[in-house]
Amino acid sequence: MDGVSRRRILGGMAAGLAWGFGGPVLAEAPLRSPRPAARFAGVVRAAGPAAVPADDLIRAASLGGEVGYVVADARTGSILEARAGDRPMPPASTLKVITSLYALEHLGAGYRFPTRLVATGPVAGGKVQGDLILAGGGDPTLTTDDLGDMAAALKGRGVAGVTGRFLVWGGALPYLEAIDESQPAWLGYNPAVSGLNLNYNRVNFVWKRAGKGYEVGMDARAERFAPPVYSARVSVSDRDLPVYSYRRGKVEEWTVARKALGKGGSRWLPVRRPELYAGDVFQTLARAAGIPLPAPEVAGGLPGGTLLAERASAELPVILRDMMKYSTNMTAEAVGMAASARRGVGSHAGSARAMTAWLAERTGSAARLADHSGLAGASRIAPEAMVRALVTLGPKAGLRGLLKEFAFRDEAGRKVRGGPVTVEAKTGTLNFVSTLAGYVRAPGGTDLAFAIFTGDVARRDSIPDSQKEDAPGVGAWVKRSKRLQQQLIERWATVYGA
Template sequence: MISRRMMLAGLLAGAAFPAVAEVMDSSPRPVARGGKAAARPAAGPLDASDLIAAAKLGAASVAYVLLDAQSGAVLEAREPDLALPPASVAKAVTSLFALEKLGAGYRFATRVIATGSVTQGMVQGDIVLAGGGDPTLQTDQLGDLVARLAKAGLKGATGRFLYYDGALPRLDQIAADQPEHVGYNAAVSGLNLNFNRAYFEWKKVDGQWRTTVDARGERFLPGVDMVRVDVASRDVPLFTYAPGRVEEWTVASAALGKGGSRWLPVRDPGAYVAEVFRTLARAQGIKLAVAERADAVPSGAEIGRVESEPLPEVLRDMLKFSTNLTAECVGLTASGQGSLEASGKVQSDWVRTTFGVDFDMHDHSGLGGRSRVTAAGMAKVLVQAEREKRGLKPILREVGMKDDKGSVIKGHPVKVLAKSGTLNFVSGLAGHIVPPTGRELVFAIFSGDPERRDAVPVALREEPEGVKSWTARARRLQGQLINRWAGLYA
């Protein structure tokens, strides 16, 4: 059986098209891959200003802080109080916020409720699928839940099939300044499935395009009728989208090649989960009426449930795969607010009260371009969080020491535990440098050109011209700075 983490990796990779950057979904156009260049050791202890100049980041600002992890003393700094977009580095702070407000033992639950007694397999009343805001629910888990209900003898209901998705606010997207068609700009709901994406596949059959949309897992393959994709004979735009009971997409034929696939966002995830549940139920012999949304959870008996992993594991995967939906769901659950704007403010206020640092967060994932943090503030949060054993450092991803091309140096004795972040012309990295012996360091590095990012039309923000090479240079600079600091201070 495939693991949840393997499924997560597959979902986020978009199946046919590997992601080109942390929060940048892939293009339907396959990208040729060249051979690997021989790795060179990363830059030695050069002056940081020389490294920054060599990165050629244009008008972008570069800010960083390096601290002694034990004392918090500043060892190096450049523009430490300059506020820049954190991108997905914000998820590290969201993790701390959620761990305090929800606790390490917290699990999200998706429940099936019967409003009446069960007689000969039939619920004498309504069946309710009640979401609890789980951002990690997958088709295979939903299919297994249905299979357990069928094994217990459930056959249907005399009443309605209801779904409740109001445990979290219903948002059709995280950030309005991102393209509609990118899967990383997910909708948010109290019911979520497959990170609120449907699997779109296309191929030519007898000279005609054939498209399918499904909610595939590893063991279940339910079709999806509420999302439809038609191929349009054009070059641009790549996608168009029209909301409605059936979410209508068109895709440019010029982008499709001979065939392929990608994950597309679903903008009404509650209805999506309910449709998939009903399809899976029908395959198991459970007959349900067409789903209706419930404004509240009706009273009744729970007849089935599926739970997420404990919160630290949910957050560990979020930090590793940088899932924006997970960040927003855990942040909204922790704050109890009805909008991302209000929830981001609650988290910002919590950071100010807990760590004495000014953060200006407008969401929990860092996907939107309005949030701002400083390198000094981020580094201070990391030092205090580890000193107080708040549980962040153990779930951070080991990103490794890098060579001069940005590749991880295998077997290097120094560990780098950090969270990265990427938006168009924005790149960040913050975490811990841990040598086998000697002094542990904490760092935060932010590079950004917000004006250049904002100048790109929203429809072209999936991969604007020049962003790949800019991001590569920014990440290479991060590796060079870390290598330099490890050699000088660790």
């Protein structure tokens, strides 16, 4: 497959990652749970004289909007301190904590997502006597390299072609054209979701100057392979705005404003037809392996047949740990919908409702969840409900081991290592929303569970679409919020540590 290696095709250009800001969507789940949510036991302890009052820290942060938090004893659930703890607020990506707990309970820690190559007829004379199907099992982590390995495995079975069609099937999960439809079309962290996903359903757009114009292209690069993509294409337009435009058709059509390109670079753009994208890439890889295939067609259902090759994902905790680390929205949506599929739920909106109901059943907490990733700004959950899940469901699920260690920083923004306080937590960021939830091990071995939600929703809702990717003032606002989060944790470690 040297013909489609990274060294040969559009090599040397850095591939970017982008996860981030979301907009509001309509939520369909109720804010109130079917039964009253029981309060944690315990009373709020008074702060020691050396601790700076929390209200002083909040005033100094000057965030506007709302600040709510709860900190509790992680072993008993006793609330130690709270501010607006019962006020529902946007959780941003801390919602991935709830999704992880939901997925682990319904799928199990040993669950692996399968991707299969199935033949509807026997292999005779080096050819499949019938159709070949690339059948997705909902794997959110499938890469171009994995498809390259599957093409090699197909060749190892003696397959050199097919007499019928090449089909792609993504019906293992309900199709979702975009995680949050209120987002601008070009944001790579807001792709489609399907039962057949590839490269987090993103295509790599690359460009470089060539004389007075540009050479542009799209590829599906991974570590070992970077085949060109034919199911999407891009052209340069002489305009100022918008920077990108998109039109869905048989081929996904992108245009980009010339003035936005500079000398050269690359950027991930979202894919809206993931099954055809995966089929397009596999067709190229198979051809390089000596297996010519016809153009991919979407299968309406999964025909029966003989399994020729299979790729299993890593076990679910590994997937969730990476999701927590990189905050991959598509992973959250795929694992959340896969968990709901086990409950017989067949739509994304229905899956969000099912996860909301499950949270109420398991913890007694009310919430209103619009998705599984937190990208939808319409989701609402109170800090107390998040802490309740951390305390009551987190230990059995091994949640702490999935979370990323929180880095403390000095006044200059440099990471401080080797301090007396350890924090494992999940961050969340939307425009003018910054959240943090997880666990603190304070001096003396005291274990705390906490959630801090900050958000200026009115300011967020006022941002025009053209500025949602890089809204003015967001960077400074988030920096102040994160500083406040650290100060609150330091305060709690001082007050409640042994």
